[in-house]
Amino acid sequence: MNSRSHYDVVILGAGMSGLAxxxxxxxxxxxxxxxxxxxxxxxxxxxxxxxxxxxxxxxHAVTNYVRPGVKGxxxxxxxxxxxxxxxxxxxxxxxxxxxxxxxxxxxxLRFTNEFAVLESEIAAKFPNQIDGFRRLVALVRTHDDVALxxxxxxxxxxxxxxxxxxxxxxxxxxxxxxxxxxxxxxMEFGQFVIMFKAIFLEGFARPLEGVRVILRVLLEKYREAxxxxxxxxxxxRLTTRGDRVAALLLDSGEEITADHVISSIxxxxxxxxxxxxxxxxxxxxxxxxxxxxxxxxxxxSILDRQPAxxxxxxxxxxxxxxxxxxxxNRPEEAVDLRSGVICFPNNFQYPDDQYLAEGIFxxxxxANFGAWxxxxxxxxxxxxSRWFAAMQRSAKRFLPQSTVPRMEELVVTTDMFTPxxxxxxxxxxxxxxxxxxxxxxxxRTEYSNLYLCGTDQGFLGIIGAMLSGIxxxxxHILAKSA
Amino acid sequence: xxxxEVKQVVLGIIADIAPDxxxxxxxxxxxxxxxxxxxSMDFLDIVMExxxxxxxxxxxxxxxxxxxxxxxxxxxxxxxNALASKS
Numbered sequence: 001m002n003s004r005s006h007y008d009v010v011i012l013g014a015g016m017s018g019l020a021x022x023x024x025x026x027x028x029x030x031x032x033x034x035x036x037x038x039x040x041x042x043x044x045x046x047x048x049x050x051x052x053x054x055x056x057x058x059x060h061a062v063t064n065y066v067r068p069g070v071k072g073x074x075x076x077x078x079x080x081x082x083x084x085x086x087x088x089x090x091x092x093x094x095x096x097x098x099x100x101x102x103x104x105x106x107x108x109l110r111f112t113n114e115f116a117v118l119e120s121e122i123a124a125k126f127p128n129q130i131d132g133f134r135r136l137v138a139l140v141r142t143h144d145d146v147a148l149x150x151x152x153x154x155x156x157x158x159x160x161x162x163x164x165x166x167x168x169x170x171x172x173x174x175x176x177x178x179x180x181x182x183x184x185x186x187m188e189f190g191q192f193v194i195m196f197k198a199i200f201l202e203g204f205a206r207p208l209e210g211v212r213v214i215l216r217v218l219l220e221k222y223r224e225a226x227x228x229x230x231x232x233x234x235x236x237r238l239t240t241r242g243d244r245v246a247a248l249l250l251d252s253g254e255e256i257t258a259d260h261v262i263s264s265i266x267x268x269x270x271x272x273x274x275x276x277x278x279x280x281x282x283x284x285x286x287x288x289x290x291x292x293x294x295x296x297x298x299x300x301s302i303l304d305r306q307p308a309x310x311x312x313x314x315x316x317x318x319x320x321x322x323x324x325x326x327x328x329n330r331p332e333e334a335v336d337l338r339s340g341v342i343c344f345p346n347n348f349q350y351p352d353d354q355y356l357a358e359g360i361f362x363x364x365x366x367a368n369f370g371a372w373x374x375x376x377x378x379x380x381x382x383x384x385s386r387w388f389a390a391m392q393r394s395a396k397r398f399l400p401q402s403t404v405p406r407m408e409e410l411v412v413t414t415d416m417f418t419p420x421x422x423x424x425x426x427x428x429x430x431x432x433x434x435x436x437x438x439x440x441x442x443x444r445t446e447y448s449n450l451y452l453c454g455t456d457q458g459f460l461g462i463i464g465a466m467l468s469g470i471x472x473x474x475x476h477i478l479a480k481s482a
Numbered sequence: 483x484x485x486x487e488v489k490q491v492v493l494g495i496i497a498d499i500a501p502d503x504x505x506x507x508x509x510x511x512x513x514x515x516x517x518x519x520x521x522s523m524d525f526l527d528i529v530m531e532x533x534x535x536x537x538x539x540x541x542x543x544x545x546x547x548x549x550x551x552x553x554x555x556x557x558x559x560x561x562x563n564a565l566a567s568k569s
Binding site: 028029068069071072076077079080081083085086470474478479 | 498499500501502519521523524526527530534
């Protein structure tokens with residue numbers, strides 16, 4: 001392969017944020033190369049194939065969905081900045097989603113891409129809270145959530161000024177936390193606003209073929225713009241001189257140089273590449289004394305028919321919880337069965353002649369990296385099958401009774417990922433999905449030509465991830481030389 | 483190049499950056515920002531596209547000169563012509 005040894009910009013990681021940063025920089029003539037250790041793009045939002053069947057990792061739904069003509073939202077910004085025609089993403093809207101709380105989901109709030117649906121659900125089920133809820137929404141709408149230097153506030157504290165029923169507080173937080181929060185128990189208010197808009201005020205959509213449609217578009221744009229990428233070739237060390245990154249050592253043993261380095265691999269993970277920083281990379285050693293990192297386990301069941309055919313026709317996504325207070329935290333056990341997220345990729349409003357050939361039933365729960373890591377390979381396999389069954393059982397409590405007595409008989413195949421799987425394929429410490437709790441919104445590091453994008457910069461959701469790459473490329477590189 | 487041609491160049495760039503905007507009703511003497519959803523990221527793109535496609539440099543202090551289509555024409559036409567006479 002004919003690759004150079006000096007670039008204007010080197011990007012670490014070919015996930016959503018790295019690819020988006022790469023497109024911007026290549027489009028405006030920078031010589032840029034993305035280095036990715038894995039053999040596939042996508043990072044935390046990728047896909048893999050087993051026996052010819054494709055499975056999505058990460059993405060349940062694209063958040064931030066707005067219909068054509070709605071302006072000034074993140075989705076529109078993304079399309080403009082990456083010169084993407086919205087048709088290319090082929091997004092199809094959700095049917096409906098729910099937040100279901102109580103041992104059998106007795107208290108349930110429906111929401112769709114029409115915000116009025118959630119508002120009327122709250123008015124009906126929490127009549128004494130609706131005025132406070134409306135004040136909260138007004139605050140969310142006017143909050144400047146893209147300011148890079150905002151003072152951090154507790155989302156729960158701000159929420160409680162408007163919503164006094166703890167059940168409603170938890171029910172509002174549950175989807176927002178599951179779809180983006182790296183912080184146990186609470187969220188930073190700015191992050192809350194971003195996620196509230198992304199999920200409730202905007203909405204969910206999905207391309208029929210899932211995340212690979214989006215990745216295909218990004219790769220195409222990047223290639224057209226002249227960007228280079230090297231797969232199965234990570235960066236193993238950053239050599240610094242004074243306050244700059246002077247050189248990058250690749251897994252292949254080659255050394256290259258770059259004027260600027262953008263890292264999407266996480267702050268601790270990036271620091272671990274800096275020689276003399278006293279921490280070793282790749283195996284998670286960095287995290288032992290660090291803050292709690294949240295990771296998840298997910299079960300995927302492939303069914304021989306559509307979920308709608310067995311009575312699961314309405315819900316696209318269900319966020320569930322069975323305890324009196326919702327506890328978004330790293331569980332003591334390997335998996336926390338008390339709460340989670342159900343996703344039916346089949347239940348989006350696809351055009352009439354388009355549908356997914358097989359039924360897909362996904363369940364995601366909080367999980368404990370350490371509890372999985374301690375297991376021997378044999379125990380790990382056994383634990384996986386035990387927790388698989390337990391997660392499915394737990395989730396089904398929140399769905400209508402299926403019309404077939406034994407769903408197991410419809411299952412064509414299954415798969416499951418654990419925090420260990422995530423660590424293996426993304427390199428993120430403890431298999432963390434949303435990065436470290438502390439975000440570096442400016443993307444600045446202690447080195448003047450090294451910037452962060454992606455989860456640890458902190459624009460969340462899949463659209464947020466791409467906007468993170470875009471903003472960091474604009475702010476640190478393009479705007480400075482414009 | 484005439485001012486009208488330069489304005490067409492700018493319109494072409496805006497059409498690519500913001501394909502979701504209707505440019506047919508744009509008034510040349512009203513601030514672009516007041517007629518369209520254009521944020522600072524979009525303005526940066528207009529400047530960068532001018533450089534990428536036409537080799538025109540717009541220093542940051544001159545950004546206000548790009549406020550309306552007419553002012554774009556006034557400000558950019560001499561730059562385009564200076565460039566043309568050089569080559």
